[in-house]
Amino acid sequence: MNVSIGDAFATLIRGGMPVHFTAYDGSETGPRDAAIGLHLRNQRGLAYLLTAPGDLGMVRAYVMGDLDLSGVHPGDPYDALVLLKDHMEFRVPPPAEALSIVRGLGLGLLRPPPPPPQEHLPRWRRAVEGMRHSMARDAGVIARHYDVSNRFYELVLGPSMAYTCAVYERADVALEEAQAAKFDLICRKLALEPGQRLLDVGCGWGGMVQHAAREYGVRSLGVTLSLQQAEWAKKAIDRAGLGDLAEVRHLDYRDVLETGFDAVSSIGLTEHIGVRNHAAYFAHLRDRLRPGGRLLNHCITRSHNRKQETGAFIDRYVFPDGELIGSGSIIRAAQDVGLEVEHSENLRQHYALTLAHWCRNLEANWDECVAEVGESTARVWGLYMAGSRIGFERGEVELHHVLATRADEDGPAPFPLRPDWTA
Incomplete structure (x- = not known):
């Protein structure tokens, strides 16, 4: 029938x-x-x-x-x-x-068509590519997602080229203003001062590095696994005349061996490193800090601390090998390597607003985006950003700042009783 x-x-x-x-x-x-x-x-x-x-x-x-x-x-x-x-x-x-x-339906022998080229193989079939979160595999995953097209990212993210949650004083604030406010909030949490040294791991297109150098006179080093990001950031730093203070390297954060930094920022990297690697990750960042230095970890989190898969769409189309966990697990991992967690803040609502802005940019620049990366990839981005917005609005995912300090020779690092940014 x-x-x-x-x-x-x-x-x-x-x-x-x-x-x-x-x-x-x-x-x-x-x-x-x-x-x-x-x-x-x-x-x-x-x-x-x-x-x-x-x-x-x-x-x-x-x-x-x-x-x-x-x-x-x-x-x-x-x-x-x-x-x-x-x-x-x-x-x-x-x-x-x-x-x-x-x-x-009269289809006879039905065979699955090949998946779209934008789709990665599921995790269990990627085992032959090497251990998850090995340096080689992480480099391939990051290149797949971030080396899409710098021009595409310019159209979607706007002039700031900040691919992380912005901070909104009000819901009607422009995206660029909110991204600048995010970088400035992190600088203030890190108590940056002229002449200090900042390490920004997973630095993207260098927004934090440039902001810290330009607004706070800090000598800033950023590292990213994306070659296209590093090349774009270097040109932006030169255009801004910040070459004497700011630097971006195409480098895995695990290969940064310099120490003695006054501050370390990690904005949107933790999601990529794997939950089982959190202890080694925080230990490595701790060792980059001078005694008394500060670490600000900015990452997407879950509303609980139980293991939960990211789902087929996100894992296969957006962030292969990505893993999320609750802020409690993030804090525990930092504490277990000897860092003192001073403050934690949930910016969930701010990420929903950020994603809404990015979707509006994609819609407004749709034809140029399609010409740049193809309609299939542009469709993936529309789905991913709109779907993520829903997740943040409903509390299915969150965004946490965790601020920690490294003890100095005399014990816990000095910290103000009520910093101005806690108001």
Whole structure:
């Protein structure tokens, strides 16, 4: 018995269809007046949906352009993702039912199409690439994500080229102002003064390095595993006339052997290093500090301290090998290597606002972004940023600053009773 694609799709959804779904065979399902529409364009997209039921199949079809969203812009599909997350749940049919659906659609022997080129292999199939978080593997993962295109990042992130959570005095503050406020807050937490030395690990395009040098007269060294980031940062430092104070190297933070830094900042690196490596990571950063020096660790965290996988989309398309854990585990790891944790702050709401700004930039510059990296990669970014915004808004993920000090010769490092930035 033949069935339409619309009817088959409806059987895979629990609790009814919240969107209007149409397919290339002319069939449809779901309310016609729905604000959001899904259109399946071809048989390859259908094969994605049937061979990877659920979110992964939809992502594959969408990234390849086989599944289109209407009612939202691909640069900011936030409204669609909220609707789908809240009101659409896939079920995996038993084998006999799945076979019946395939036969009813007249597909014969159904084979999974190759995944989009933007997709990494799942972790268990990447074992042959080397130990997770080895230097070689980390370098490959970082290059895959960050060496997309500096011009693409300029269009999405804005002039600051800061790919981390901004800090908003008010919700209506411009992105550039909020990013400058983030760097300045970190500088004040680190109590930077002219003539001091700062190490910024995972420095990205050098925003923190430049801010500390320009605004605080600090001699700043940044290191990044991304060659494109390092090259862009070096040019930006030269343009700003900061070459006497600021430097960025293409280097793994584990290869930084200099010591005696007055401060160390880590802004968005911890997510990449692996939870089991946190002790070694904090020990290495501690050893870069002079006695009495300060460390500011800025990273995405979970709302709990239990092990939880990142999910297929994030792991395969955005941050391969990325791992998150709660701030309690971050603090414990820092304390266990002898650092004194002085302050912790959750900036979860600020990251939701940051992601909303990035999505608006992607939407506003969509045509140029697509010309730069291709529509499939641009679609991945729209999904990733809008979906992450939802996660931060709902408290599924958080963003923590953890400030710690290294003891000096006389015991715990001096620290003010009430720093001005705690107000």
